Amino acid sequence: MKQMNFNKQFINYDQNAITQKKVAEKLFSFIDCSKKYQSILELGCGTGVFTKTFYNNLNFNILDLNDIFDTAKYFSEFSYNKFFIEDMENLKLEKYSLVLSSSAFQWVDNFENLIKRISENSPELIFSIYSKGNLIEIFQHFGISLNYLSCSEILTVLNRYYSDIKYETEEFVLKFNSPIDALKHLKKTGVTGFKNSSYSLTKSFKSTILTYRVSYFSCKK
Numbered sequence: 001m002k003q004m005n006f007n008k009q010f011i012n013y014d015q016n017a018i019t020q021k022k023v024a025e026k027l028f029s030f031i032d033c034s035k036k037y038q039s040i041l042e043l044g045c046g047t048g049v050f051t052k053t054f055y056n057n058l059n060f061n062i063l064d065l066n067d068i069f070d071t072a073k074y075f076s077e078f079s080y081n082k083f084f085i086e087d088m089e090n091l092k093l094e095k096y097s098l099v100l101s102s103s104a105f106q107w108v109d110n111f112e113n114l115i116k117r118i119s120e121n122s123p124e125l126i127f128s129i130y131s132k133g134n135l136i137e138i139f140q141h142f143g144i145s146l147n148y149l150s151c152s153e154i155l156t157v158l159n160r161y162y163s164d165i166k167y168e169t170e171e172f173v174l175k176f177n178s179p180i181d182a183l184k185h186l187k188k189t190g191v192t193g194f195k196n197s198s199y200s201l202t203k204s205f206k207s208t209i210l211t212y213r214v215s216y217f218s219c220k221k
């Protein structure tokens with residue numbers, strides 16, 4: 001197994017979804033580009049930030065896409081087979097040579113069940129996921145957070161279904177000019193759980209940094 005790379009920090013200045021792009025590029029490095037894949041499924045494809053990184057650089061025949069929202073209009077320049085607009089947790093999986101997903105699995109309610117079903121239908125899974133400690137500043141101030149899994153919790157699950165696992169954890173620290181800029185950035189990138197917070201709680205948010213913690217996994221049977 002790869003050594004965990006826990007403390008790599010990047011300082012960035014605000015640009016929408018810059019983290020997602022960096023995550024997508026890094027996740028791409030986990031894929032073996034010398035291989036030929038018959039069929040690929042990408043889960044939680046969103047607007048295609050990750051799809052763009054692999055589409056022209058991987059050797060494959062069939063690409064199926066999935067998102068819970070209808071984002072198909074962002075894929076007009078891609079030639080794909082099927083687009084499943086559905087909760088990935090309910091998606092009836094076909095057989096695939098490779099399943100991919102970037103920055104989406106943190107939304108799943110039953111992570112183990114998803115991994116189990118994917119492993120039954122594909123010999124290889126490569127994904128990134130926001131993990132425990134992600135957006136810690138928001139949790140500490142507003143008390144809200146997704147139920148992020150830690151890297152070791154994720155590994156415990158993966159080890160039940162895959163024998164060859166490589167992984168890495170990375171931290172991105174984004175710096176902003178003011179706390180309100182940090183909150184605006186979250187709003188623009190779709191993290192809006194704190195929007196019902198009181199005015200005084202929002203005003204008293206003092207952090208000018210946001211910490212993103214991401215884990216990457218390559219799993220083979």
Ligand SMILES: C[S@@+](CC[C@H](N)C(=O)[O-])C[C@H]1O[C@@H](n2cnc3c(N)ncnc32)[C@H](O)[C@@H]1O
Nearest residue numbers: 044045046049050067068087088102103104107
């Ligand atoms: C942070 S975005 C990442 C999008 C894209 N993969 C990327 O790298 O930019 C997370 C995506 O997962 C999708 N998503 C969240 N929960 C989902 C679910 N249960 N089933 C399918 N897609 C889901 C969201 O709609 C969103 O497009």
